[in-house]
Amino acid sequence: MTILETIARKREEAVERMRALDDLATREARVLTEDEQRQWDASDAEISKLDADKAAEEKRQRRMAELAAERSAPAQPQVGPAGAMQSGVTEVRDRAAERPFDSLGEQLQAIARAARAGVDGTSIDRRLLATNEREERAVSGASAAVGSDGGFLIQNDFVTEIFKVAHQQAQLAGRCRRTAVSGNSLEIPYIAESSRANGSRYGGVSIDWAGEGDTVTAAKPKLGTEQIRLQKLMGLFYATDELLADQAAMTSIAGTAFAEEFAFVIDNAIIRGSGAGQPLGILNSGGLVTVAKETSQAADTILYENVVNMWSRLVASSRRNAAWFINQDCEPQLYSMSLAVGTGGVPVYLPANGLSGSPYGTLFGRPVIPIEQADTVGDLGDILLLDLSQYQLIDKGGLKGDRSMHVRFLYGEETFRWTYRIGGQPLWKTSMTPANSSNTVSPFVVLAARA
Numbered sequence: 001m002t003i004l005e006t007i008a009r010k011r012e013e014a015v016e017r018m019r020a021l022d023d024l025a026t027r028e029a030r031v032l033t034e035d036e037q038r039q040w041d042a043s044d045a046e047i048s049k050l051d052a053d054k055a056a057e058e059k060r061q062r063r064m065a066e067l068a069a070e071r072s073a074p075a076q077p078q079v080g081p082a083g084a085m086q087s088g089v090t091e092v093r094d095r096a097a098e099r100p101f102d103s104l105g106e107q108l109q110a111i112a113r114a115a116r117a118g119v120d121g122t123s124i125d126r127r128l129l130a131t132n133e134r135e136e137r138a139v140s141g142a143s144a145a146v147g148s149d150g151g152f153l154i155q156n157d158f159v160t161e162i163f164k165v166a167h168q169q170a171q172l173a174g175r176c177r178r179t180a181v182s183g184n185s186l187e188i189p190y191i192a193e194s195s196r197a198n199g200s201r202y203g204g205v206s207i208d209w210a211g212e213g214d215t216v217t218a219a220k221p222k223l224g225t226e227q228i229r230l231q232k233l234m235g236l237f238y239a240t241d242e243l244l245a246d247q248a249a250m251t252s253i254a255g256t257a258f259a260e261e262f263a264f265v266i267d268n269a270i271i272r273g274s275g276a277g278q279p280l281g282i283l284n285s286g287g288l289v290t291v292a293k294e295t296s297q298a299a300d301t302i303l304y305e306n307v308v309n310m311w312s313r314l315v316a317s318s319r320r321n322a323a324w325f326i327n328q329d330c331e332p333q334l335y336s337m338s339l340a341v342g343t344g345g346v347p348v349y350l351p352a353n354g355l356s357g358s359p360y361g362t363l364f365g366r367p368v369i370p371i372e373q374a375d376t377v378g379d380l381g382d383i384l385l386l387d388l389s390q391y392q393l394i395d396k397g398g399l400k401g402d403r404s405m406h407v408r409f410l411y412g413e414e415t416f417r418w419t420y421r422i423g424g425q426p427l428w429k430t431s432m433t434p435a436n437s438s439n440t441v442s443p444f445v446v447l448a449a450r451a
Contacts, residue, residue, distance in 0.1 A: 031365040100127035169263035175388035192222040196435040237416040279424035287428030289442040300378035302333040315441040318387030327374035387443035393424040
């Protein structure tokens with residue numbers, strides 16, 4: 001059995017343990033016990049470690065394959081400004097067909113040098129020509145067909161690396177339902193159901209007890225469709241000639257800064273996107289349930305009753321997947337929450353195992369995760385209870401990058417551009433009214449403002 005097969009087997013075993021715990025709690029209509037939660041968290045941590053081990057092993061195998069290819073690849077001479085073979089120059093060897101550059105900074109340096117080829121005698125790095133032969137150029141103006149005029153793409157593996165970091169930084173996007181599309185949109189059929197009252201389930205299905213010879217009224221489910229369109233998210237980066245001379249700085253700035261910004265903006269759109277030219281955010285969705293504050297509740301406070309009421313409005317099917325997302329300003333309020341017992345009280349929120357276990361504290365067995373995108377304490381959106389498996393994200397083609405030396409030529413700067421086509425919206429168009437209750441439920445629950 002290979003290393004990857006062993007990792008896959010161990011991961012499946014951990015997943016089965018988590019499923020067994022969840023299934024038992026679901027059958028008994030309860031949350032996990034303290035011991036079960038510890039087992040669940042341990043299996044979850046094991047899965048995260050196995051995923052990291054898998055990524056490390058795959059990276060090691062790719063690198064060894066690249067090194068093997070490097071040893072066997074024939075030498076390739078550099079190409080001069082006029083495209084002629086240069087004699088007496090150091091030959092450049094392609095290290096691998098799919099990954100000729102070791103870092104994003106190294107490739108950006110090569111692109112900057114290529115833009116000056118024929119002007120200052122700088123040679124075009126042959127690895128860029130190889131990259132262009134494999135990749136379709138992004139449209140960047142009338143001169144896109146000429147690599148040295150702005151047609152070079154950022155090498156795919158580094159673009160992917162940036163995007164992976166973005167998902168590691170993001171707390172929301174990675175938890176959403178995700179679909180890659182080949183067109184410009186995704187059309188989703190759905191059951192038009194907003195009430196579970198008799199005659200309203202599945203949008204109008206009803207059945208009746210009938211005596212011999214009786215008939216009943218015909219009924220059928222009510223269906224609808226929803227279209228999610230791709231939107232474009234774009235980032236520009238101006239790099240001075242001095243910065244381009246420093247490969248390490250280029251990799252750090254172009255990689256880390258843009259990764260974190262893409263992560264922040266996508267997560268922010270999931271929370272409060274307007275739906276116009278960007279994803280539709282949960283706070284602007286018709287499926288949102290807003291829990292009212294308590295009578296005479298003080299401003300900028302979170303009470304035990306608020307949390308209980310929010311949990312009671314989360315649709316039961318979402319309880320195993322949901323998580324609490326808060327602004328860090330809320331933490332003092334959570335730590336001071338208490339349940340009255342006689343003339344005293346007991347705390348109701350503590351970090352899991354005194355910070356020694358799960359990385360997050362929990363409420364009703366679900367993790368409490370601080371995010372920057374949540375509003376400050378007291379405002380609508382400071383504490384959110386969300387099942388993000390009920391939020392649909394679509395994307396196309398991954399993150400794309402290209403560059404131009406002409407936009408900021410007079411300033412001695414290169415322009416690098418990243419674009420990502422993404423769309424999204426909640427799958428619930430409206431909240432749901434249960435069969436025997438007037439309190440609506442939803443996978444998306446927030447607490448009303450306490451001003």
